Amino acid sequence: MMRLTRPVQRKALAHLARASGVLLVVSALAALRPAPPRVVLGPPHTVQTVNPTVCVHTRLTDEVDEWKIQRTLQMVREMGAATIVEFFPWPYAERERGSYDWAHAERIIRHAENQGLTVIARLGLVPAWARPPVREKVTTLTYLPAEHFDDFARYVGAFVARYGDRIGGVIIWNEPNLSYEWGDRSPDAVAYTELLRLSYQAAHAADPHIVVFGGALAPTNEPEGSGSGMNEVRFLERMYEAGAAPYFDALAAHTYGFTRSPADPPDAQTINFRRVELLRVVMVRYGDGAKPITITESGWSDDPRWTRAVRPGQRIAYTLEALDMVTAWPWADHLCLWQFRQPSDFHNRRDAYYALVSSDFFAKPIYEAVQAYVRGWENPYAP
């Protein structure tokens, strides 16, 4: 043991004390962070629009900064869209089984309400605890084993209990007819119908007036049994055959024009904008024609390299034409454009060319054109 009486040891201790002091100061400086921008809700707004059909799919799921959430929703309101579709992932709310954290959802709903926007909540993805352990099987975030369907339904019920009277409805899952969205497995309409039934019952138990959207079916020509997906028209038929009719109040559908004009007639072999009419035919055939279809994703890409994109000028013309068309369809209530903005344009190059606003809040020409359409102004990009 060292004895403090020795001068050398006293000196060493003094050095040590000084070094510790310096370390402490450096650590304290390193821990300093600028305060996040203060976000104030402000007075409530209302959306000024001449066409309430117009809706956008926002991407606030991974938006960390509250001011960016607010700015995004402000720009939606300023554009004149009264409704948004937003994703509320199950793992974000129930990281641990039975323990809910609504902080992120709360921020989005609160800011949307403040801007006068109606939120259609898309619910999906699977927390780690509801998926097989990685050592047993590597699965994606969309892999939901049947034994956890009731857990997902419980989340739907909890979400609706909390937000049911403040939102425009809940979409149960996303594109279940694509393998990519069904845990890299072949789509299964019967299993999805069971998930829809459990979710519908949980949602309506929490709020009898909530609108439950089935589907959010994606357009694809993949035949039944394919490893990639299942034709959405066939998938909807399979859903009805499995008894899905009583378990959804409206059908959510995705429809994309790709390189074709919105006027291109619907055809079972072609992926085009009016293909959504084929879903309507199935609904009528199964006696479900009174239910509306909400187009929760749609649009044209202006990626200069993608074979399924159009030129930017064409994109504007097609989008406005499609909005006219849906406004005239009595069985469709919204056309939600994919997508408003994403947190980083580098995150997904494909989606960046679908966006109306860049990640740094620059309003692209398509935004200005839709804004002019919805607000009744002159189109600045008219050919």
Place this chain on the structure above:
Amino acid sequence: MRHWTARACSLLRDCRRWTRQHPRLALAALLVIAAGFAAWRLTRPGAPFGPQDGTWLRVQINGDLYVGIDPSYPPFAEWTPEQIVGIEADLAREIGRRLGVETHILIMGYDSLYDALYTGGVDMLIAGLHPDSTLTHWVYYSQPYYDAGQVLVSPREEPISDMRALDGKTVAVEMASSGDAAAQRWARRLRALVIERYLLPQDAMRAVEEGQAAAALVDTVSARLYLPAHPRLVMAAETTVAEPYVIAMRRGNFRLTAHVEQALKAIKADGTLEGIIAHWLSG
């Protein structure tokens, strides 16, 4: 300075004195440091007790390399009846050749790319990807193999390589394109910038040829495809808005990423990459 040197010397003298007074303690401290260093060396990635790169071992043993490509982006990747062709397909095969293995191209939709990489379906992705800072905890991005951003095209006699040189002049863009958006941003920074809009990037470049604009701001692919037949125009060496395309691999595959980076560097250095790009973008 002299003060701190004196303090350091004094500290050193104290340490030496302490070491002489406590030789056993000093030896023990030295052994602890040596053991720590040895543990660090032996448990580093690839060391005997460190994590191994199983993918690189498999690539070497089986002699195969699986590359995920989205074949809907000509001239980068396109699905022909015979095979997948294009810049990215050629690059994938060239990397395989340099690594001494056979490249297997797996075609997939854009949305499935990262899932395929995550689940081990492919070893790397060459699909016009941008480096995404939100994925770098598990994805390793290579150096860029192409910049598809917006570039200035101007007359050869009066070349313009910087947007600042366009102050007071006219720039031609494709209506509502990324070039249009970039020009609008620059218009806010410059004293006077006139933006003329055209339906296609070719129309914008033609306007420069005809003297209606000082330069056109278009994507590099459109420019490279247009310029060989229009020698009076020249493309700036640097893009105004960069859009780098990179290869994505799993961060844990540290041996594979190192070898691919090395191969890509060599492919760039000996002109092979430029040759591939020129072949597909010669107009």
